[in-house]
Amino acid sequence: MKSIYTAISILCIYLLLTGCVKKEILDEIYLIESIGFDHSKEKSNKGMIVGTILYPIYQPDQPPKNKTLTAEAHIKKSVLQEIQLQSANPIVTGSMEIVLFSKELATNEGVLELIDPFQRDPAVGSGLYLAVVDGEAKELMEGNYGIRGNATYFSNLIENNIKNEDLPKTNLHKFLFSYYQKGQTPFMPQLKRISKEKVLLNGICFFKHGKIVHTISPQEMFFFRLLVDKYSNGLHRVKIDEGEAAIRSIRSVHRFKLTNRFPKEVTVQIKVHGIINEYTGTKVTPKVIDSLQKEFEKEIDEECKKLIESFKENKIDPIGFGHFMKTQIRNFDLTDWTDSQFQNLIVKLEPDVTIAEAGVIE
Amino acid sequence: MSMSIPENKKVSPFLVFFIINTMQFGIGVLGFQRIIAKYAGYDGWISVIITGIGIHILLWMMYKMLKIVDGDIVSIHSFVFGKTIGKILSAFFIIYFCLLTVMVLRTYIEIVQVWMFPTLETFWFALVFLAVVVYANFGGFRTITGIAFFSIVLPSYILAIFLFTIPYSEFDNMLPIFEHSIKDILTASKNMSLTVIGFETLLVFYPFIKEPEKSKKWGHLAILYTTFLCLYLTVLTFAYFPEKQLQLNIWPTLTMWKIIAMPFVERFEYIGIANWCLVILPNACISLWCASHIAKRLFSFTVRKTVPILALLCLIGTSLLFTRTQINFLSDLVSNVGFYLTFGYIPLLFISTLIAKKVKKK
Numbered sequence: 001m002k003s004i005y006t007a008i009s010i011l012c013i014y015l016l017l018t019g020c021v022k023k024e025i026l027d028e029i030y031l032i033e034s035i036g037f038d039h040s041k042e043k044s045n046k047g048m049i050v051g052t053i054l055y056p057i058y059q060p061d062q063p064p065k066n067k068t069l070t071a072e073a074h075i076k077k078s079v080l081q082e083i084q085l086q087s088a089n090p091i092v093t094g095s096m097e098i099v100l101f102s103k104e105l106a107t108n109e110g111v112l113e114l115i116d117p118f119q120r121d122p123a124v125g126s127g128l129y130l131a132v133v134d135g136e137a138k139e140l141m142e143g144n145y146g147i148r149g150n151a152t153y154f155s156n157l158i159e160n161n162i163k164n165e166d167l168p169k170t171n172l173h174k175f176l177f178s179y180y181q182k183g184q185t186p187f188m189p190q191l192k193r194i195s196k197e198k199v200l201l202n203g204i205c206f207f208k209h210g211k212i213v214h215t216i217s218p219q220e221m222f223f224f225r226l227l228v229d230k231y232s233n234g235l236h237r238v239k240i241d242e243g244e245a246a247i248r249s250i251r252s253v254h255r256f257k258l259t260n261r262f263p264k265e266v267t268v269q270i271k272v273h274g275i276i277n278e279y280t281g282t283k284v285t286p287k288v289i290d291s292l293q294k295e296f297e298k299e300i301d302e303e304c305k306k307l308i309e310s311f312k313e314n315k316i317d318p319i320g321f322g323h324f325m326k327t328q329i330r331n332f333d334l335t336d337w338t339d340s341q342f343q344n345l346i347v348k349l350e351p352d353v354t355i356a357e358a359g360v361i362e
Numbered sequence: 363m364s365m366s367i368p369e370n371k372k373v374s375p376f377l378v379f380f381i382i383n384t385m386q387f388g389i390g391v392l393g394f395q396r397i398i399a400k401y402a403g404y405d406g407w408i409s410v411i412i413t414g415i416g417i418h419i420l421l422w423m424m425y426k427m428l429k430i431v432d433g434d435i436v437s438i439h440s441f442v443f444g445k446t447i448g449k450i451l452s453a454f455f456i457i458y459f460c461l462l463t464v465m466v467l468r469t470y471i472e473i474v475q476v477w478m479f480p481t482l483e484t485f486w487f488a489l490v491f492l493a494v495v496v497y498a499n500f501g502g503f504r505t506i507t508g509i510a511f512f513s514i515v516l517p518s519y520i521l522a523i524f525l526f527t528i529p530y531s532e533f534d535n536m537l538p539i540f541e542h543s544i545k546d547i548l549t550a551s552k553n554m555s556l557t558v559i560g561f562e563t564l565l566v567f568y569p570f571i572k573e574p575e576k577s578k579k580w581g582h583l584a585i586l587y588t589t590f591l592c593l594y595l596t597v598l599t600f601a602y603f604p605e606k607q608l609q610l611n612i613w614p615t616l617t618m619w620k621i622i623a624m625p626f627v628e629r630f631e632y633i634g635i636a637n638w639c640l641v642i643l644p645n646a647c648i649s650l651w652c653a654s655h656i657a658k659r660l661f662s663f664t665v666r667k668t669v670p671i672l673a674l675l676c677l678i679g680t681s682l683l684f685t686r687t688q689i690n691f692l693s694d695l696v697s698n699v700g701f702y703l704t705f706g707y708i709p710l711l712f713i714s715t716l717i718a719k720k721v722k723k724k
Contacts, residue, residue, distance in 0.1 A: 010493060095628060119610075122477040125629055126620040173530055173621055180607035327537035 029092045030055040033151030036100040036137030037079075037114055040072055048072045049105070049114075051079030052138045053091065056149040063147040070138060093121055097155040098129040099172075100137040103190070103205070103212065112179075112210035118172060126173035129158050132205045132212065134192040143196045154199065158189055161201055166221040166234035168204070179207075182334045183322020190215065206316050208338070214314040216307070223303040226252055226270050227319045235277065238296045243281025245292055247274045247355065256321075258328040265346040266321060270300060275357040293353045300351040308347050315339055321347070367569050373507045375577035381567065381648065382584035384510040385560030387591060388645040389469045392615045392638075394557040394592070395599040399608050402550035404535055405542045407596045409550035413558055414589030416551070420704055421561060421581050423712040428568045429575075430719055435565040436659045438711065442718045449660055455566075456660075458699060459653035460672055462559075464679040465696040466645045467491060470638065471680070472689050477616065477635055488680040491639075492673045495646045499654065499669045503570050506651055510644040517637045521591070523630065524598050526622045531601035555704065556697035558588060560645070562704050566652040650676065 034054040041050075050072050056064035071082030084091060099118065101111050111130075118124045131154070133140050146153035161167035167189055178186040190203045204221055206214040216224060225232040232252045238245050255269040276284060276292070311317060315338045322337040325345075373381075398406035431437045435455060439448030471484050498505050564581065571577045599614050602621075611617045622630040654668035661668075683689050 006497070010497070013490060013493070122631070123629075124620075125623060126617070127623050169529075176607055177530070177532075177604055180610075181604035182606070324534075327534045330538050330541060 028089055030087055030089050031092055031095045033095060033149065034098045034100065034141060034154065035079075035096070036102070036133070036141050037105055037111075038102040038137050039105045039108070049079065049109075050138060051083065052141050053080075053083055054141045054151055055091075056151075064149045066141075066144060066150045068138070068141055092123070094123045096124050096128055097151040098131060098158070100131055100133050100140065100154075100191070101188075102133050102135070102137045106132050106205065106207075107212045110210035111207070115172075115175070119176060124172075126171065126176075128172040129155050129170070130172055130175055130188050131158065132188050132190045134190050134202060140191065140193045140199065143193060143199070145197055145199055154191065157191075157199060157201060161189075164233065166218070166225050167201065168221075168225045168228045168232070178318065178320065179210075181320065181323050183317060183324075183326055183337050184320035185316045185318050185338070187318045206311070206314065206318050208314070208316050213316060214310065216310075220303065220307060222249075223300060223307055224318075226254060226272070226300065227268065227304055227307065230254060236296070236299075238292055238299065240288070240291050240295050242288055242291070243279060245276050245280070246278035247292065247296060248277045249274045250356075256324050258325070259348065260346070261329070263344060263346060264325065264341070265348060266324065267348045267350055268304070269350045270304075270352065272296070272300070272351065272353045274353060274355050276355060289355050293355055296353045297351040300353070301349045304349050304351075305347070312343055312345075315342070317342055321345060369572070371502060371504065372570050372572045373504060375571055375573055376580050377507050377511065378564075378571060378577040379580040379584040379587075380510045380514050381507060381644075382561050382564065382581055383587055384513050384641075384644045385563050385648055386558050386585070386588040387514075388560065388642050389466050390557030390559075391592065391595060392473070392613045394554055395596055395614045396608055396611060397553050397556075398550040398596070399600070399605060400550075401553060402542050402547045404600050404605060405540060405547055406550050407536070407593060407600065408540075409547050409554055410589060410592045410596050412547065412551045413554050414585065414592075416705065417558060417561060417585050417589075418582060420708050421564070421585060423708060424562070424564055425574075425578055425581070427712055427715045428565070430715055434567075434569050434655075434659070436656060438565070438715060442711065442714045452656055452660055456653045456656050456672075458703060459563075459649040459656070460676055460679070461692070461696050461699070462649040463495075463646050463653070463676045464683075465692050466642050466649070467676065468680045468683050468689055469693060470642050472686070473613065473616070473635060473638075477631055484683075485677075485681040488677050491643075491646070492677050494643065495650055496669050496673045498643075498647045499651050499665070503567065503651065506644065506647045509647055513640050513644045517641055520634060520637060521594070523622065523634070524595065524618065526630075527598055527602045527618050530621060531598065533597075533601045535604065536597070536600050552701060552705075553697070554592075555701035556693060557592060559697075559700035559704055560648075561585060562700075562708065563648055563652050566655055567648075 032053045032055050036052040036054070038050040038052070040048040050070060052068050052070045054066060054068050057067055058064050069083045069086050071079055071086065073079040073082045080091060096118070101114065115130070118128060141150060143150065146156070158167065158170070162169055170187070170189055175186045175188065178184045185206065185208055187204050187206045189201060190205050192200045192202045194200050201218065203215050203217050204224060205212045222234045222236045225234055230253065233249050235246060235248045238247055249272045252270060252272045257267045257269065259265045259267045281288065308319075311319070317338050321342060322334050326332045326334055395406070398409050402409050427438055428434070431441045436448070436452045439451045442448070443451060467488055468484070471482070471487050474487070475482050498509055568574060595615060599608065599618065602618055603611070603614060608614055616631055616635070619631045619634050620629070624630065627633060650669065650672060653672050654665055657663060657668040657672065658665055683692060
C-alpha cells in the first residue's frame with residue numbers, strides 16, 4: 001500500500017513539472033522557413049545587412065500565405081531582433097528550409113559570418129539548403145511560387161534537381177564539410193527570379209574564403225557533378241552527324257587515381273551508364289549508339305578539363321583534389337595548395353560511356 | 363571479511379554483460395570522437411582498439427583479484443591493507459562513484475538545456491531524476507539490473523539511425539593510416555577513458571553474481587561490444603566530419619543526427635536526446651548503488667539510509683554546476699580520476715593482492 005502512495009506522489013510531481021519549460025504552440029509562433037540576406041540600398045546605412053524572413057500563415061482549405069518581414073542590422077542575430085520588433089509572435093528557427101544570399105553580398109562581403117549562427121543553433125538541421133540569389137534575395141522571396149509556400153518551393157526545386165538532374169549534392173553540411181576540409185573549397189547553387197511566379201536554377205557559385213569568385217552555367221553543371229559527386233545522374237544532349245540525342249545518365253561513378261608523383265598526376269575515371277531519351281535522327285542503330293558514346297566521351301573529356309582549368313585560374317578546388325592528394329601521399333602539405341601546387345597538377349580523364357537502352361521504340 | 367548474499371538477491375551470470383556495457387556506454391560516447399581526434403587526428407580509431415584491449419586485461423585482473431578474496435573491493439582492501447587503511451581506501455570509492463553520478467547527470471542536463479530547453483532548471487530535473495534513481499535503488503540490485511537490460515535493448519535502434527549519415531560520408535578522410543606517432547595514439551587512448559570507465563563497478567557487484575566464474579565470458583563480451591560500438595561511432599564520425607569541423611562540435615554524435623530528416627519527424631535529436639535519458643538512467647543507478655553499497659559495508663548503515671543521503675549530496679553537487687567551464691572541469695576531473703583509478707590503481711592492487719596471497723599462505 002505504501003508503495004502505491006509513493007508511486008502516485010511521484011506521478012504527481014512529473015505532471016506538475018511539465019510546466020517547467022517554455023511552451024511553444026504552433027499557431028502562436030512564426031516558424032521561419034527561409035531567411036534572405038541583402039546589401040542595404042540606402043546610402044546612410046552603408047555596410048549594413050538587410051535580412052528578410054519568410055514565414056507561412058496557414059489557413060483552412062487554402063494554400064499557405066507567404067508573409068515576409070524585413071529589417072536592417074549589422075549581424076544576423078540582430079536582424080532577427082530587429083524583425084522581432086515588427087512581429088506579433090515569437091520567431092522560431094526550427095523548421096528552416098533555405099537560406100538565401102544575394103550575389104552582390106556574397107561576392108563583396110562573404111557569407112561565413114552569416115552562416116555561423118546556423119551552424120551554432122541546435123534547432124537548425126544540417127539538411128538546410130543554402131543558395132545564392134542572382135539579384136536580390138528580398139525580391140525573390142516576395143514572389144508567389146507553387147501552392148505549398150515559397151520556401152518549400154525553393155527547397156523542392158533544389159531537391160528535385162539533386163535527385164533527378166544535374167545539381168551536385170548540396171546543403172549546409174556539404175558546404176561546411178568542403179569549407180573545413182583541407183584541400184577543398186565550397187560551392188552553392190544559384191537561383192534567379194524570372195517573374196513573380198517563376199524561379200530558375202541558373203548555375204553554381206564557387207567560394208573562396210567565403211566569397212564568390214567564380215560561377216558556372218547550368219550547361220556546365222552536368223560535368224561538374226560528374227567530377228564532384230561520387231554517384232551522379234543527369235541529362236545531357238549530344239550532337240553527332242546523324243542527329244541529336246538527349247542522353248540521361250542513370251548512374252555515373254567516378255574514381256580518382258594518383259597515377260604519377262613527379263610531376264603530380266591524377267587520373268579521373270568516369271563511368272557513365274546512360275539511356276537515350278530522345279533522338280532526332282532516323283534510326284538508332286548500334287553504329288549510331290557507338291558514335292554517340294564516343295562523342296559523349298569526347299565532350300566529357302573536353303568539358304571537364306575546361307572546368308578544371310577555370311578552377312585553377314580562380315584558385316579554387318571544389319572537387320577536392322587537394323584532399324585526395326592528402327589521402328594518397330603521407331605528410332602532404334596543403335597550406336598553399338590552391339595557389340601553387342594545384343596549378344601544376346596534371347588531371348587526366350578517362351570517361352567511359354555505356355548507352356544501354358534507347359526507349360520503347362526502335 | 364567476505365559476506366554472503368542471499369541467493370534471491372543475486373543475478374544470472376549473463377546479465378553481467380548488460381551491467382558492464384550499460385555502465386560504459388553512457389554520456390561519454392556523445393563527444394569522445396572529438397577528444398581522440400584532438401590528440402591522434404584521424405588515426406583515433408586505433409586508440410579505440412588499444413583502449414579496448416587494455417580494458418580486457420584490466421577485467422581479467424579484476425576477476426582474478428575478486429576470486430582470490432571471494433568478495434568485493436572492500437574485502438580486497440582489507441585483505442591487502444588491513445582493516446583501517448582498507449576502509450579509508452574504500453571510502454575514496456564512495457566519493458568516486460558519487461562524482462560519476464553527478465557528472466553523468468549534469469552533462470545530460472546540459473545537453474537537454476543546450477539542445478532542447480534552455481529554460482530547464484537543473485535542480486528540478488535532477489530532483490526528479492534522482493528520485494527515480496533512489497526508487498530503483500530501493501528495489502535492490504536485481505531491479506537495477508533490469509533497468510540496465512532495458513537501457514540497452516530499448517534504445518538499440520539508435521545505432522541503426524547513425525547509418526543515415528552515410529550518403530554524406532567520405533571514408534577516405536581516414537587515409538593515410540598511421541600518420542601520427544604511437545605516442546599521440548596512446549595519449550588519445552588515455553583521454554578516451556571517460557567514455558569507457560564504468561567496468562570497475564564489477565569490483566562492487568561481484569558478490570551479487572550467481573556462479574561468478576561463468577560471468578567472465580559475459581564480462582569480456584560486454585567490453586568487446588563496447589569497443590565495437592565506439593569503433594563504429596568513430597569511423598562514422600570521422601567519415602562525416604572533416605577534422606577541422608569535428609573540433610568545433612562539442613557533441614559530434616548529436617550533431618550527426620542533425621542531418622536526419624524523416625517524413626514524420628523533422629528533427630531526430632529530440633527523440634534521440636529524450637531516449638538518451640534511458641541510456642544514462644542505469645549509469646546513475648549503478649554508480650549510486652555502488653557508492654551506497656560500499657558505504658553500507660564500511661559504516662554498517664542500511665541501504666535505506668545511505669541511498670537517500672548520497673542522492674541528496676549528488677543533487678546538491680549537480681545543482682551547483684552552472685557553466686560549460688565548470689561542467690567541463692568536472693568531466694575532466696572524473697575522466698582523470700577514472701583513468702588513474704582503472705589503469706593505474708587496479709594493476710597495482712592486483713599485484714599487491716597476489717603478493718598478499720603469497721605472504722598469507724606462508
